[in-house]
Amino acid sequence: MGRGKKKVHPKTRTAAFKASEPSEVVEAPHSFIIHRGLSCPYITDLTLDFRRIMEPFTATNLREKKMNRIKDFVSLSSFFHVSHMGIFNKAATQLSFKVVRLPRGPSLTFKVHQFTLARDVISCSKKQMIDVDHFKHPPLVIMNNFSGDGKHLKLMATTFQNMFPSINLAQVSIDTIRRCVLFSYNTETKLVEMRHYSVQVVPVGLKKAVQKIVSGTVPNLSKCNEVVDFVTRDGYASESEAEDDEQSHVVLAQTLKSKGNLEDCKSSVKLHEIGPRLTMQLIKIEEGLLTGEVLYHDHVVKTEDEKETLRKLIEKKRKLKEQRKKQQTENRARNLKLKKEQNLAAKHEEGDGYASDADDDAQYYKDEVGEDPDEELFKHDNKSRKRHKLPGGMKYKNKKPKLDKKPLKKSKSK
Numbered sequence: 001m002g003r004g005k006k007k008v009h010p011k012t013r014t015a016a017f018k019a020s021e022p023s024e025v026v027e028a029p030h031s032f033i034i035h036r037g038l039s040c041p042y043i044t045d046l047t048l049d050f051r052r053i054m055e056p057f058t059a060t061n062l063r064e065k066k067m068n069r070i071k072d073f074v075s076l077s078s079f080f081h082v083s084h085m086g087i088f089n090k091a092a093t094q095l096s097f098k099v100v101r102l103p104r105g106p107s108l109t110f111k112v113h114q115f116t117l118a119r120d121v122i123s124c125s126k127k128q129m130i131d132v133d134h135f136k137h138p139p140l141v142i143m144n145n146f147s148g149d150g151k152h153l154k155l156m157a158t159t160f161q162n163m164f165p166s167i168n169l170a171q172v173s174i175d176t177i178r179r180c181v182l183f184s185y186n187t188e189t190k191l192v193e194m195r196h197y198s199v200q201v202v203p204v205g206l207k208k209a210v211q212k213i214v215s216g217t218v219p220n221l222s223k224c225n226e227v228v229d230f231v232t233r234d235g236y237a238s239e240s241e242a243e244d245d246e247q248s249h250v251v252l253a254q255t256l257k258s259k260g261n262l263e264d265c266k267s268s269v270k271l272h273e274i275g276p277r278l279t280m281q282l283i284k285i286e287e288g289l290l291t292g293e294v295l296y297h298d299h300v301v302k303t304e305d306e307k308e309t310l311r312k313l314i315e316k317k318r319k320l321k322e323q324r325k326k327q328q329t330e331n332r333a334r335n336l337k338l339k340k341e342q343n344l345a346a347k348h349e350e351g352d353g354y355a356s357d358a359d360d361d362a363q364y365y366k367d368e369v370g371e372d373p374d375e376e377l378f379k380h381d382n383k384s385r386k387r388h389k390l391p392g393g394m395k396y397k398n399k400k401p402k403l404d405k406k407p408l409k410k411s412k413s414k
Contacts, residue, residue: 121275
């Protein structure tokens with residue numbers, strides 16, 4: 001038999017795995033999107049839709065259980081380079097969405113006023129633009145109206161931007177920008193609108209018939225004698241396919257893979273919403289990982305004296321927790337030491353017991369018989385009577401094979 005494969009130490013395997021990853025993947029922000037609280041099929045679908053937004057740097061097939069805690073995901077975050085975690089929490093009265101910066105915070109809590117699933121958005125659109133290749137690259141993040149007063153707006157905008165990889169304008173390939181995510185803030189209602197779009201680039205200055213031929217679509221020529229008749233005839237385009245607004249026209253700096261979009265040529269950029277939609281309001285910002293000092297609260301406003309009192313209370317709790325942890329460590333070490341001493345004392349008492357029993361038996365023999373017993377008569381060894389185990393390779397070495405004792409039947413010759 002051949003020897004089995006040598007097992008690799010987990011630390012060595014982990015180091016080799018991390019070294020094989022490219023730097024772009026390691027440095028990009030990764031995310032966990034999970035849901036907590038009451039079970040609801042719509043919240044589960046919303047969680048899956050939000051994972052689609054965060055692709056490709058997210059755990060798309062992450063399986064979570066009720067027994068899992070937040071600290072379980074935090075402990076795995078360093079290995080998978082996870083920098084952010086989104087939590088949909090369903091309560092009896094409302095739905096909240098929390099964005100956490102791992103591993104030490106801050107934590108932003110939003111109240112979700114409205115949401116629409118991706119399947120509902122797509123079913124309502126006239127022209128559905130869904131391509132699996134669009135999710136192979138991260139989306140472009142667009143921030144609108146986050147320039148107001150208040151540190152909470154700057155922190156909110158920075159958090160949304162840092163959830164997605166940054167784009168280097170000097171080296172970016174326009175072909176990789178296939179999706180965009182819009183975050184729009186309303187200063188009057190204090191609501192944040194989130195939308196998810198698919199980006200399509202179409203050449204401009206061509207007739208609809210020519211555009212279909214250039215894009216590779218096979219037209220219906222059953223009513224035309226020649227291709228010229230299809231190209232030159234009028235009224236082929238419908239109202240939904242009318243020319244776009246000139247504000248959407250751009251001059252391309254690169255040649256795209258899609259047909260007809262050449263460098264230094266004019267093209268039109270079209271956005272198709274693919275969902276989901278979210279309308280939410282910032283409620284609270286905490287300094288730590290879902291704990292710590294409250295930096296901002298939309299409903300509660302505290303004075304400086306109240307804030308200082310809370311800081312002292314939090315610091316007192318932190319010191320008390322550290323003291324309890326230190327005391328538990330000392331108690332654990334003392335109990336282990338005491339247990340070792342008890343085991344050693346028990347072994348010594350067992351050895352003394354064997355000696356005292358041997359002396360009592362020898363004295364009884366002398367009193368009854370009238371002479372001293374032989375030295376080996378009442379000699380006790382402290383060694384165990386168990387048989388020594390054979391090495392693994394010699395376990396069945398001396399075992400004889402079973403032989404079939406039944407004699408073979410001789411065939412009668414005719």
